[in-house]
Amino acid sequence: MNRHVNAIAGRLSLRHPQRRSLEILDRITEIAPPGKGGDVAAMLEAIRSEFPSVTDFEREFPSLCFALATGVGKTRLMGAFISYLHLAHGINNFFVLAPNLTIYNKLKADFSDRNHPKYVFRGIAEFAIDAPVIITGDNYDQHDPRSGTLFGGVRINIFNISKINSEVRGGKSPRIKRLSEYIGESYFDYLAGLPDLVMLMDESHRYRASAGIRAINELKPILGLELTATPFVETARGALPFKNVIVDYPLGQAMKDGFVKEPAVVTRKNFNPAGMSGEEIERLKLEDGVRLHESVKVELETYARESDNPIVKPFLLVIARDTTHAGQLSELIKSDKFFEGRYRDKVIQVDSSKSGAEEEEMIAKLLKVEHTDEPTEIVIHVNMLKEGWDVTNLYTIVPLRAANARILIEQSIGRGLRLPYGKRTGVMAVDRLNIVAHDKFQEIIAEANKPDSAIHLQTVVLDMDALGQKTTTVVSQSQLATKLGLTPAHATSSTTVAGQDQTPVFTKPEEQKLAQITYEVIRKLENQPQTLPTVEYLKKPEIQAAIVKAVEEQHQPAQLELEGVGEQPDIAAVVAKTVELVTQQTIDIPRILVVPKGEVKSGFKPFSLDLSALKYPAVSDELWIQHLRTNHLEVVSLGRGGFEEARLENYVVSGLVDFDDVSYDEHADLLYDLATQTVDHFKGYLTEDDTRKVLRCYQRDIARFIHAQMQAHYWVDVAGYEVKVSKGFTELKQSAYTYSVQEPPANYRVEPADKSNMAKYLFGGFEKCLYPVQKFDSDSERKLAVILERETSKWFKPAKGQFQLYYQNGADHQEYQPDFVGETSDTIYMLEPKKRTELSDPIVVAKKEAAVKWCANASDHAASYGGKPWRYVLIPHDEIAENMTIEGLAERFGC
Structure with a gap:
């Protein structure tokens, strides 16, 4: 059966704990084949002989628990289990059990909606052709399941536990157990009589009460597959571990393997609670949590724009003592005294004032906090975090409820561990969950460092001087984009656009509209290097005439023009002026592909x-x-x-x-x-x-x-290999940086006070740079910028993805982003300052070799139309001084 495991694991991109779980299921079906009326005791003995952790099924049928940490992917594993059992063993009937309405609704979407981002069968070809039929607590009694008119092929029943529990109000049986006019028996009895029903229990620790166990046993499945992150039951005598755990992949291991966020406990530097009242400590924690939240929000946006990923809107979770306390906190946050009232309309309160269906509806509303267009940034709750609140954008937790350290750790972090991009990014602010716990900092650290602790926490010490400075994401789009009146997409309240104080070249709205259409037409010409190998070719009369024609076809004149009122814009003049701008504000960067021949x-x-x-x-x-x-x-x-x-x-x-x-x-x-x-x-x-x-x-x-x-x-x-140029030039990509709004961009000519922390400075004041602001990693880079301003006609620091240039690092090919590009009267330079001690580093050498080849190919392309050659220059950082020239540096260090 191993071929089925390999195929499913590959198609569903299973992580190694998920794949291992599937391999174990495959092994179980070999040593204890499931079937109706099987010898349960014999199956237990067979499984226990190979998996000693399974000492009891704890059900009247074979049932095994796969304990996977939150955020690893239990729902996708359920899809893998169903795919495997159907493809390898021909099993067609499955019963998926949810513990509450929130998870029930989530499972319905995950299993039935092929367009859903978390559709569990994406990649399973057999189900793409003949999709499983999803039967729910809402539609199960509408047709005869044996007729084949509704329920054919693979049948997946998804039910909330309340639908099948035998104990209901008034002593009546639940509807699922009542006689059905279609089948002559109840749907429950129909399921119990199936020869191949497999039970999948999501959050299985919720089905250990007597009523839940009895209802599940009465369904008589041939196999139970339980999934949970907490394989134990809390009792008055303490936690009782499950006896049927066959896979235990704990939270600590998930953190180590990078499948979830890294939790960190946060305190203030030199924090001393002596002399502070409980209310003062509480207020301080809440305010620091919001300050940290605002900082994280900026870092997330900066990362998203730098890496061309969707922007994630984080939110802050406040854990209140009780409903009265929650209400007081809500009123405080909505008041003008709290951050000038900025969060008045951005806070929601979730507490136990509601019950039953209203409670479930209230919890379900929390799912909206993940949407970027939803304003909520603060959620106040009182012990209401339930399974199924499957959000990825919780980044800061402020626990204000009295609790011991272990409970704070285990209950606080579980809902905030999921990663927004599905994997670690390597950027600390994006990969970390913050728990603000000034007064319990040392206690939590001691608890986390115990040998039996599930996790080991990072520590974050807040420097209030730094945190007190408001930060923002500054988007540095090209000067060309700004001059054309373009603006970055998806601007948020944390977004600042550099250079917006500049007046666009075209001030009349209709001309600006025409210029932007012209630019879109030019961008499409990037893909025609034979016709347009360089932006200079845009000036050719025949090419400008073609652009004018394309603009005329796309232009929708304003209503006043249609009625003959108002000045008609000169399209040809706007196109000519736009072309001039593009040629002035662009360095030709071709898109080069090296492909094998034969x-x-x-x-x-x-x-x-x-x-x-x-x-x-x-x-x-x-x-x-x-x-x-x-x-x-x-x-x-x-x-x-x-x-x-x-x-x-x-x-x-x-x-x-x-x-x-x-x-x-x-x-x-x-x-x-x-x-x-x-x-x-x-x-x-x-x-x-x-x-x-x-x-x-x-x-x-x-x-x-x-x-x-x-x-x-x-x-x-x-x-052999051949070089193909797919684009003669490429649009300049925007960059994004995080910086303090209290500090305006520094003058690039002035050496900063703290050269050891160059990353905090944003530099501006350039005349020849193709971007309004830049950041430098070292003072040597700043000095090189001074030289480039003096020596070149235009220069810039490329954003990620600008070159599509890759170098080999072991078995992997990784992107190389050169530090600088500068154009002089006769050459285009790719420049890389490096510490002298790093020049012989294998990765630096690999990058250099890849860049030299790229420059040679770009030079060959430029020679085909009489353009400028490219040259790569790897410069030791201590050789960069403001009295040096580009030509002199290239003469000594050019490759």
């Missing part, structure tokens, strides 16, 4: 592995359970009686073929040669039985170790 062959050369660092100890049977808890679950398949490869080498080979660049058919001989070397290495100090255990336990780590060495022996046989 047939391409590739592979790996035979080589001898260096296995000296591969020294895994013998794995004893007694270690399996502890290993399950601590080592990415790799040990779970190693119990006695598990599936075994016929040859030891197969463990290595099957691990290697999972890599995308390794084909079994093309590399079989090499793979078995490497596998034999590996097996012989382990046999050199282990018995054959211990070697088998090590190969099974560490299969993936061993495969990664070997695959890394294979990269050095990769070969490509190509008849």
Whole structure:
């Protein structure tokens, strides 16, 4: 069945804990095949022999718990389970159980809406052709399920637990258990009689009460698959762990693997609560939380604009003591005394004043805080955070309720761990969840550092001098865009646009409209390098005539013009002036593609592995359970009686073929040669039985170790390469920076006071830069900007993605963003200042080699139309002085 696991894991892009869970389900179906009327005790014994953590199903049918941390992807795993059981075992009937209305509605969307971003079957080809039928608590009683007219193929029932619980008001049976006129029995009894019903329980810790267990048992499924992040039940005697946990992927491991945000506890520098009342501490925490929230909001927007990602609107969560306290906080935040009333219309209160359906509706409304067009930035709640509040934009939590440190950690952070972009970005502000806890800072740190703690928290100490300065995201669009009257898309309250004090070249609205249409026409001409290899060709009469014609076709004159009133704009004059602007405010950056000619062959050369660092100890049977808890679950398949490869080498080979660049058919001989070397290495100090255990336990780590060495022996046989220029020039991309609004852009000619913290300065005052403001990473870069202002006709610092230039770093190809581009009367320079100690760094060398090739290809393209050559210059930072010239630097350090 492993081919189904590989296919589904690949199509659904499963993360490794999800894939591991699917592999375990595959193994379970081998050792304890599910079926109606099966021997439950025998199945438990078979599973326990290989997975010792499962000591009891805790149901009247085989049921297994997959405990995955919040944010790892339990819903997608449910989709993978259903896909696997249908494709591998022909199972057609599934029952998905939700613990509340919020999750019920979310599951309906995730399973049925193909356009939903979290549709669980996206990529499963069989379901694209014949989609599963979704039966819900809203439509189950409308047709005969056996007629095939409504419920055919794979049938997925999604129900809220309240729909099937036998205990309801008035002593009546729930509607699902009443006689149906269509089927002659209740729908509940129909489900219980199915030969292949599989139960999937979302947030399964919610179904451990007697009523829930009884209702589920009465459905008589052949298999139960439980998913939860908290595999225990809280009782008066403490937490009782589940006895059927087969996968335990805890929060700490999810943090380590980068699947969720990093939580951090926040305090003030030199904070001393002595002499402060509880109300004063509370007010201080709340205000600091808002200040931190405002800072995070700016950082998120800056990152989104820099990386061309959607803007994320963060919100702040305040945990109140009770409903009275929540109301007081709400009134405070809405008052003019709190941040000048800025949050009056941006706060909502969620508390226990509502119950039942009203409560569920209130919780469901919280989902709207994720939408960028929804104003809420502060949510006040009283112990109302429930499963299903699946937001990704919670970034700051201010707990004001008295609680011990462990409860603060476990209950506060769970709802805020999901990452807005699905993965870590490497930008701290985007990847971190902040918990403002001035008065409990040390207590929380001590709790988090205990050996049995699920997580280890970062610490953030607020510097009030820095945090007190209001920051904003400044968008630095090109001077050309500003002169044409263009504005960045999706401006927010935190967005400042540099250069907006400049007057556009075209002041009349109709002429500005024509200029912008002209620019759009020119942008489309980027893709015609044969016709337009450079912006200078825009000045050719025949090209300008074509642009005028295209503008005339797109131009919709204002109503006054249609009626013959008002001055008619001169389209040809506007086009000519726009073309002049474009040529003045652009440096030709071609889009260059290097593509192979003819047939391409590739592979790996035979080589001898260096296995000296591969020294895994013998794995004893007694270690399996502890290993399950601590080592990415790799040990779970190693119990006695598990599936075994016929040859030891197969463990290595099957691990290697999972890599995308390794084909079994093309590399079989090499793979078995490497596998034999590996097996012989382990046999050199282990018995054959211990070697088998090590190969099974560490299969993936061993495969990664070997695959890394294979990269050095990769070969490509190509008849040759050809350079294709897909664009003669490219539009200048906008940049985005975070800066303090109290500090206006600094004069680039003046050395800043704190050169060790250059990133905080925004520089302006340029005359020849193609952008109004720039940031520099070092004072050497600032000095180089002074030289460029004096020596070039135009220059700029490229934004990410401007060049589409890539260098090789191991097996990966990563984007290279040069520091500067400057154009003189006879050359275009790509300039890179670097610390002298970094010049021999392999990555710096790889970037240089890629840039030199790019410049050579760009120069060849320029030569085809009489343009300027390109030259790459890698400059030691200590050689940059304001009395140097570009030509002199290029003479000494040009490549």
